Structure formats: C-alpha cells, structure tokens
Amino acid sequence: MSQHDDDANNDDPIRDERFADVRAALGLAVAPVAPSAGMKAALMASVAVTPQLAPLAAVASQGAASARAQTRWFSRPAMVVTAVAAAVALFFGGVLAADLVGPGGPSASDQLATIVAAPDVSTVVAPVAGGATATLVSSDSVGLSVIVFDGLQPLSDEERYALWYITDGVATPAGLFAVDGDGDGAVVQVLVGAFEAGTIVGVTVEPASGSPAPTTEPIVAIATA
Amino acid sequence: MLFFVPSETTFDDVVPPADLTVETTNALLLRVATGDQRAFSELYDVIAPRMLGLVRHVLKDHAQSEEVVQEVLLEVWQTAPRFDPNKGKAVTWMLTMAHRRAIDRVRSAQSSRDRDIKIGIRDLDRDFDSVAERVEIRIEHDRVEKALSRLTELQRQAVELAYYGGYTHSEVSQMLGVPMGTVKTRLRDGMTRLREELGVAS
Numbered sequence: 001m002s003q004h005d006d007d008a009n010n011d012d013p014i015r016d017e018r019f020a021d022v023r024a025a026l027g028l029a030v031a032p033v034a035p036s037a038g039m040k041a042a043l044m045a046s047v048a049v050t051p052q053l054a055p056l057a058a059v060a061s062q063g064a065a066s067a068r069a070q071t072r073w074f075s076r077p078a079m080v081v082t083a084v085a086a087a088v089a090l091f092f093g094g095v096l097a098a099d100l101v102g103p104g105g106p107s108a109s110d111q112l113a114t115i116v117a118a119p120d121v122s123t124v125v126a127p128v129a130g131g132a133t134a135t136l137v138s139s140d141s142v143g144l145s146v147i148v149f150d151g152l153q154p155l156s157d158e159e160r161y162a163l164w165y166i167t168d169g170v171a172t173p174a175g176l177f178a179v180d181g182d183g184d185g186a187v188v189q190v191l192v193g194a195f196e197a198g199t200i201v202g203v204t205v206e207p208a209s210g211s212p213a214p215t216t217e218p219i220v221a222i223a224t225a
Numbered sequence: 226m227l228f229f230v231p232s233e234t235t236f237d238d239v240v241p242p243a244d245l246t247v248e249t250t251n252a253l254l255l256r257v258a259t260g261d262q263r264a265f266s267e268l269y270d271v272i273a274p275r276m277l278g279l280v281r282h283v284l285k286d287h288a289q290s291e292e293v294v295q296e297v298l299l300e301v302w303q304t305a306p307r308f309d310p311n312k313g314k315a316v317t318w319m320l321t322m323a324h325r326r327a328i329d330r331v332r333s334a335q336s337s338r339d340r341d342i343k344i345g346i347r348d349l350d351r352d353f354d355s356v357a358e359r360v361e362i363r364i365e366h367d368r369v370e371k372a373l374s375r376l377t378e379l380q381r382q383a384v385e386l387a388y389y390g391g392y393t394h395s396e397v398s399q400m401l402g403v404p405m406g407t408v409k410t411r412l413r414d415g416m417t418r419l420r421e422e423l424g425v426a427s
Contacts, residue, residue: 012412014328014416020313025372036291052305054306055306056307
C-alpha cells in the first residue's frame, strides 16, 4: 500500500500492524451505509473476468515459463473488464430496464449477470451506422447474448429496430425494440433465442409489426468467434 | 463528542448489519480464495455496507466512496488466495485495506483541494444519537465510545482525527496545537489504551 506522506508504517499507530484489531473495531463502530443498486452487479461482472493471484506458496515453486504465462493471462482481461463494466453500468443506469423483464421469465439483469459470469464470455464492440456504438456480450456455454447500444437514434412510431441471429446466411428474428426519444440512445437488449459461437448478430430497421426476414441493410453486423 | 456519522447520512441508507462474525467472514474469504464467486457475493453482502460506512465517513463524498470500495473489493477478490487466517482475521484485513485506501485518497486529494482544518475540528462535536437507531450498531458503537471515553482528551482527539479524519501527524499537530512528537506519543498511547479497553488481541 502506497504512502502519500512522510509517516512510515512502523512509526504510525494508525497503520501499525499491532493495532489492526483496534482499527477494525473503530471501523465497525461507524454506521453501515447501503451501496447503490448497480454497484454489486458491476463488481460481480468485474470479478467474473478478473483472475485471482496465485497463493504465495505456489508462486515460490513456479518456474519461469508459468510466470510468463501468468503475465499474459493477467494483462488480457483489462479491456474486457472495462467493456463489461461499462455495459453493466449502462444497464443499471436504468435504460429501458423495465421493458426487458418479461412476465415470469428471468430478468435481463439476471441473464446479463449469468453471461458475464460465464468462463467463455466474449465482448465485441462495433460502430453502428449513424454514429452509435454497439457492444455484444455473449457466451456460447450459457447460450445467450446481450447487445448494448449507446447513442442509438429514435425511430418513427411505425418502425422498430430488429435483432437477428444470422447463421449460414439464414437470418432468424431475435427481437424488436424501440428507442426512447427522451433518452441518450442507451439500450440494453437480451436477444431472443439461443446464441451459438460463430453466429452473426445483425440489426436492421423494420416495420413495427416485424418482418420474417430482414428487409433493409443492417445498421450493424457483429461476427462472433 | 464523537463524529461517527457524517452529516449527509440519513436514516434511509443505514442498513442492518449482516452476519459479521470473525468465523463467517474467515470462512467466506477462504471460499473466495478458491475462486468461488457465490461466496464472494455473500461476502459482499456482509462487508460492503461496513466498508462503505467507514470509507464515506473519511471521504464524505458518496460516489467517490463507492469507487474506493469497489476497488478494494476487487483487490480482495484478486488477493484472497494469499490471505492467511493464521496471520489475522478476514474482517480486519478487509477493513484495513478499505481504511488505507480511503486515507490515501483523501490525502492525495489534498494538493488540489486544500482541506479545511477547521472542518475537522467542527466534526469532533458531532453527535451520533440522531442516527444510531439500530441496536446492533448501537451496541458496537457504544462499546467503542466507552473505550474512547477512557482516553485522555488529547489521546482521543488525536485518534479520532488520525483514524476517522485521515489527517497526517503534522495536520493533527496543527489542529490540536501540540508538537508532532506529542501527537505521535498520544496516538500510540491512545491506541494501546483502546486495545486494552476493547479487549482485542494484539
């Protein structure tokens, strides 16, 4: 733990190891405060993609090769953490959350939490025609994907955004949604149907009643590995 | 008087303490050490409100405090495999991390936004009574308050300013108008006395 002043640990009773339990008692005497609703979800999402340190005993016996492998593994998830945390933060920012909770079904937040907790969670960010961005969070093992938009333009009452799972050139409808004109174009959608790795996720603009197949050019198409 | 509760605390966001015993937190942290995310979720429910209470008490700003608690809890997750229950209690380890991070934050903010030393003095006069409705918290609080009341005035003020306020020795010395050496002595004596009064192991 870094120090920001000239007090050395062994010279500072407030940091001295011997007073650890006194400090804990002083800390527990403060009234607890409830964290905000989104904090736990954001943290659990980060935890899901953050590897733990090896126990000290294991570190001592590790060879150079495994140490290098560990370095690679440690440096990788930083981007994923950021993207997933952003998606979760956006989600709990309250965007259209109510629309996503189907009667009796699992809530979108539960589904998103399940996906980000999966060992094979994958996050792809792509630009959308018109300046918005789309982030697809998916897991093959869970069989679900969630798409998060930022800056998506509202449509007329007669139109809806349509989500598609595209496999081997065949598009399967994966849900319709609208964008609230008052908001900042932030939308979180759980795709309807089963997600499989390798599937392309596309978004088109369709009539409000929906279409059996895409009738316009996709505004974004995201390939998954 | 003590200043356990920052002025912005309202009764609404004071939550009942979850099961916070040495045994449960130790057991939970050992499960977390094996990569158990469910255990981490349970640990969060127990420790996050206590961490946030303490960190916000030091930092005052709620959003910044949540940021600090999130950072600390992610570090708890990462370093849990290195926690050794033979060397200390989980609850002590976790609260120490949170307290240090809060103090680091409040001190690093100092250069850009000079902290008002007078506010620290005024805080000392704040009363706990208006907020401490929960019996469990009240008992804990009373135990610590009683222990603090056994200290000399200077010892108590030094401990409160340094621990709850995150003030450096030189700031405390300035605030109380006593030399640095005296602050250090009073702090050490105060903490030693508290350890005896609270009956906690060294």
